[in-house]
Amino acid sequence: LGVAVSDNIEGPYEKIESFLYSGTETQFGQTYDATKHPNVIDPHVFYDNDGKLWMVYGSYSGGIFILEMDEDTGLPIDRNTYGTHLGGGNHSRIEGPYIQYNKDTGYYYLFTSFGGLDTKGGYNIRVARSKNPDGPYEDMEGTLFSDVKGKYNTLFDDASIQDFGVKIIGNFAFDEKPNKNNGYVSPGHNSTLYHKDLNAYFLIFHTRFPQAGELHEVRVHQLHFLSNGWPVVSPTRYSGKLAESIDAKLLNGKYKAIIMDKLIVDNITLPKHIEIDNEIINGDVEGEIIKREGNEVNITLENGKEYSGLVFAEWDDLQKKEVINFSGLSQEGEPIYLIKVEE
Numbered sequence: 001l002g003v004a005v006s007d008n009i010e011g012p013y014e015k016i017e018s019f020l021y022s023g024t025e026t027q028f029g030q031t032y033d034a035t036k037h038p039n040v041i042d043p044h045v046f047y048d049n050d051g052k053l054w055m056v057y058g059s060y061s062g063g064i065f066i067l068e069m070d071e072d073t074g075l076p077i078d079r080n081t082y083g084t085h086l087g088g089g090n091h092s093r094i095e096g097p098y099i100q101y102n103k104d105t106g107y108y109y110l111f112t113s114f115g116g117l118d119t120k121g122g123y124n125i126r127v128a129r130s131k132n133p134d135g136p137y138e139d140m141e142g143t144l145f146s147d148v149k150g151k152y153n154t155l156f157d158d159a160s161i162q163d164f165g166v167k168i169i170g171n172f173a174f175d176e177k178p179n180k181n182n183g184y185v186s187p188g189h190n191s192t193l194y195h196k197d198l199n200a201y202f203l204i205f206h207t208r209f210p211q212a213g214e215l216h217e218v219r220v221h222q223l224h225f226l227s228n229g230w231p232v233v234s235p236t237r238y239s240g241k242l243a244e245s246i247d248a249k250l251l252n253g254k255y256k257a258i259i260m261d262k263l264i265v266d267n268i269t270l271p272k273h274i275e276i277d278n279e280i281i282n283g284d285v286e287g288e289i290i291k292r293e294g295n296e297v298n299i300t301l302e303n304g305k306e307y308s309g310l311v312f313a314e315w316d317d318l319q320k321k322e323v324i325n326f327s328g329l330s331q332e333g334e335p336i337y338l339i340k341v342e343e
Helices: none
Strands: 043-049 053-057 063-068 084-087 094-102 107-114 126-131 166-169 183-195 201-209 217-225 231-233 253-259 274-275 280-283 287-293 294-301 306-316 321-332 335-340
Touching: 043 094, 053 094, 063 094, 084 107, 094 183, 107 183, 166 201, 166 231, 166 335, 183 217, 231 321, 287 321, 294 321, 306 335
Parallel strands: 126 183
Antiparallel strands: 043 053, 053 063, 063 084, 094 107, 107 126, 126 166, 183 201, 201 217, 217 231, 253 274, 253 335, 274 280, 280 287, 287 294, 294 306, 306 321, 321 335
């Protein structure tokens, strides 16, 4: 990693000064060790709520790290360290860090992608949060991200990391016969955006698609926050119109239900068909609604898990109309989407 400086955004920029190396370089008096030192790529530079400048970076190898930066030079304040280790290690497949602050919740949210980005890699986006930009970050179950890493002497051991983190999107399809137009494969490597004028958050990521090989495109979905402070993502892509909050009492109807787990595999989660009738959920999956408050709903399903989620109206590309959606999380940090099927 390096920095080039200019007085103007158009340039010219002065010669790049490198300040972090990975691979074969010896740095800070130690030989590079890929099990504990970062692959110095995927930087995200941001200001925290106190005006301090930070750079979070890293991929695979030794994990994700963060450094406080000097805004005048564009270089780390401490030039003798990789920075603070936030999570990952032993070649675990965790990459693409991005940190978003939410002034309403008071948390910094660390987004990372778990797994491999190709069609067989099971790429998915997960979140941890902290009250401080440099951590420690933890998930809904209180697991510290700094403790998450692959087993010793393994390479890309997804099974050792897949239980951690709040997963917000992974492989899924809106139809029982997935194709490029009705599903996502390996969505990940995201950034986020808070649009001040709209007072809305957005998730931007690249994704592959069912039956489309390694073709990948960028998608934008709106991001929402539950009353417990954890983010959920709209199941349908952003159409240019913000999601409209819907009273939870209007949730009745027929839905396609996307119920994901945390496994890092290439399986595509297919929809189940359910019907909500007041407090009862029937169909391929059964359950009940246990709480409604504003546009937030708590439900339990036959898998024994409780989910909290938000109800809103959004444009659905497949049905070519605005429909009611529900996006939620289990208490273990697994996502669920409900998309209303209009008669």
